[in-house]
Amino acid sequence: MAEALRIEDLSVEFRSPAGTVRALNGVNLTQEEGETYCVVGESGAGKSTLALAIMGLLPQNSSVLGGRIYFQGVDLMRAGPDYIRGLRGHEVSMVFQDAQAALNPVEPVGSQLEEVILQHSDMSLRNANRMAQEMLHEMGLPDPKRVMGQYPFSLSGGMCQRVMMAIALVLRPKLLIADEPTSGLDVTLQAEILERLRRLVREQGSSVLLITHDLGVVASVAKKVGVIYGGGWWSGPT
Numbered sequence: 214m215a216e217a218l219r220i221e222d223l224s225v226e227f228r229s230p231a232g233t234v235r236a237l238n239g240v241n242l243t244q245e246e247g248e249t250y251c252v253v254g255e256s257g258a259g260k261s262t263l264a265l266a267i268m269g270l271l272p273q274n275s276s277v278l279g280g281r282i283y284f285q286g287v288d289l290m291r292a293g294p295d296y297i298r299g300l301r302g303h304e305v306s307m308v309f310q311d312a313q314a315a316l317n318p319v320e321p322v323g324s325q326l327e328e329v330i331l332q333h334s335d336m337s338l339r340n341a342n343r344m345a346q347e348m349l350h351e352m353g354l355p356d357p358k359r360v361m362g363q364y365p366f367s368l369s370g371g372m373c374q375r376v377m378m379a380i381a382l383v384l385r386p387k388l389l390i391a392d393e394p395t396s397g398l399d400v401t402l403q404a405e406i407l408e409r410l411r412r413l414v415r416e417q418g419s420s421v422l423l424i425t426h427d428l429g430v431v432a433s434v435a436k437k438v439g440v441i442y443g444g445g446w447w448s449g450p451t
């Protein structure tokens with residue numbers, strides 16, 4: 214099987230007025246195409262930092278101290294910003310930990326989804342609208358037509374997570390990074406979202422890097438798991 218993602222000895226630190234924090238300390242992982250890989254670790258262990266590093270979205274006050282990130286064999290640290298921008302939204306997409314904050318607050322969620330569809334296809338607005346509704350329906354949102362016209366603040370956290378998931382999946386990414394996609398959801402909804410992820414892997418052959426602190430989630434979806442602790446790293450089969 215071909216390799217989707219490989220991370221070698223990645224170390225990242227943050228600078229703040231209080232000093233520097235080592236958020237990642239020598240992380241290594243290899244993920245095959247079509248594989249679900251779980252990253253677990255307690256709060257503050259560096260999980261979101263890892264996700265942002267892969268997406269090329271680390272904040273200004275961080276530095277990569279060393280290491281390499283390869284996506285489909287390409288060294289992302291040496292690839293230009295245009296290449297990384299091209300990857301985001303096409304090949305690699307991400308569901309952010311705080312979905313409500315990641316959505317544009319001043320645009321109805323339906324238009325946000327339509328925009329992504331239109332940017333990546335030559336569909337008519339009408340067809341994009343239909344596709345957006347279908348995606349929201351796929352994600353298990355009741356009454357997608359009504360949801361389309363709403364702003365993020367008027368939707369629940371779980372609904373925003375589903376909208377984000379629709380946006381992330383509509384492009385059929387080769388790699389989906391999902392940062393705590395089920396946190397804050399009740400158990401039934403969690404199971405449903407995980408089932409959708411599983412279906413994605415099956416149908417689209419996508420790889421999923423699933424970030425969670427929930428060992429129950431790990432047990433139900435992953436073949437491989439990596440544990441981040443205090444920026445350090447342990448990986449092995451589940």
Ligand SMILES: Nc1ncnc2c1ncn2[C@@H]1O[C@H](COP(=O)(O)OP(=O)(O)OP(=O)(O)O)[C@@H](O)[C@H]1O
Pocket residue numbers: 227228229234235236254255256257258259260261262263272274310426
């Ligand atoms: N923008 C930032 N500026 C300074 N420090 C940061 C920043 N982002 C994260 N950190 C620090 O880096 C460490 C790792 O944070 P990170 O958000 O990656 O953890 P996490 O594992 O995702 O936690 P959680 O499970 O709570 O989401 C923490 O000590 C955090 O305080």
Ligand code: NI
Pocket residue numbers: 260261262310392
């Ligand atoms: Ni996090």
